[in-house]
Each structure stands twice: as C-alpha cells, then as structure tokens.
Amino acid sequence: MKARRQAQILELLEDEPVRNQEQLRRGLKALGILATQATLSRDIKELGLVKRASDGAYQRPTTPAPPAASGLTRAIMEFVTGVDRVHQLVVLRTGPGQAHAAAIAIDRARLTEVVGTIAGDDTILIIARDAGRARALEDRLNGLIQL
Numbered sequence: 068m069k070a071r072r073q074a075q076i077l078e079l080l081e082d083e084p085v086r087n088q089e090q091l092r093r094g095l096k097a098l099g100i101l102a103t104q105a106t107l108s109r110d111i112k113e114l115g116l117v118k119r120a121s122d123g124a125y126q127r128p129t130t131p132a133p134p135a136a137s138g139l140t141r142a143i144m145e146f147v148t149g150v151d152r153v154h155q156l157v158v159l160r161t162g163p164g165q166a167h168a169a170a171i172a173i174d175r176a177r178l179t180e181v182v183g184t185i186a187g188d189d190t191i192l193i194i195a196r197d198a199g200r201a202r203a204l205e206d207r208l209n210g211l212i213q214l
Contacts, residue, residue, distance in 0.1 A: 070146060070168035072100050073110050077127075078171075080116070084124035091125070142172030143211040150212065152205040157193040159208065166191045180204050 072095065079085055079094045088107045095102050102110070116125045146169040149160035161169055170186035173193065180200035185192040195201035 068164050069110075070165045072102060072106075073114055074168040074171050075100060076110055076114065080125055080127075084122055086118075086123045086125070139172045139176040139178075140211055142169045143208055147208065147212055150205050150208045152201050155195045155198045155201045157195060157201050157204055157208070159191040159193065161189050161191065163189050165189065178204070 146165040166186040170184045182194040
C-alpha cells in the first residue's frame with residue numbers, strides 16, 4: 068500500500084501543483100487512498116519532496132536529478148523478488164501491492180528493449196521487442212535484484 072500511495076503522490080504532483088498536505092490528502096482520497104497527516108509527512112520525507120520557491124508547490128528535489136535508470140535500479144532492488152522469461156515476455160514478481168510502483172519505474176525509464184508493461188498486484192508482465200532483448204533485460208534485472 069505504501070509503494071502504491073507514494074507512486075500516486077508522485078503522479079498527483081506531475082498533474083497539478085500541490086501546495087499543502089491537505090490538498091495532497093484530498094487528491095489521494097479522490098483516488099480511493101486514505102492517508103493521515105502523519106503518513107503524508109513520512110511519505111513527503113521519504114520521497115525527498117521539497118517546495119518550489121515560485122509557487123510553494125511540492126516537487127522532487129532540484130539537486131541534480133538522477134537518470135531514470137537509477138529510479139529503475141532503486142525500484143527493482145526494493146520491490147522485485149523474481150524474474151522469469153518466456154520468449155519475448157518477462158515476468159517480474161513483487162511483494163503484495165508493489166507491482167504498480169515498480170511498473171511505473173520501468174515505464175519512466177523508457178528502456179529501448181521494452182514495448183510495454185502490465186501490472187497486477189504482485190506481478191508485472193513486460194513485453195520486449197524480441198526474445199534476444201527479453202533475455203538481455205532478464206539478465207539486467209536479475210543483476211539488479213542480486214545487488
């Protein structure tokens with residue numbers, strides 16, 4: 068639930084300016100996610116959100132942003148527990164409720180070998196461009212899990 072809530076927080080921040088925790092709480096509630104002020108405070112801290120000087124809205128830190136691959140690396144290391152491949156399909160296993168957040172990281176990384184992802188509760192289906200690229204992706208993801 069935490070990973071899904073935090074992923075939704077980041078999506079809300081991309082969609083519109085969010086200037087306070089109450090506005091963030093209402094945005095999450097509209098998505099069917101209930102959160103207390105204390106939970107939102109922890110999420111803001113864990114996500115490293117800061118306020119923009121221009122309008123006071125929350126944003127990701129302005130320090131040099133890591134490339135998308137580092138977000139992918141973090142998500143794979145944190146959420147993915149297993150990788151399997153069949154032809155050009157790669158299946159990732161995660162903990163309960165964590166597939167959505169990991170799939171977002173994969174999509175945002177815009178990997179050239181990936182056509183698309185489909186996320187369930189604890190499983191992600193990645194469709195690769197061909198079997199060779201699926202094999203390379205499987206090796207790459209297995210390497211990240213073992214770090």
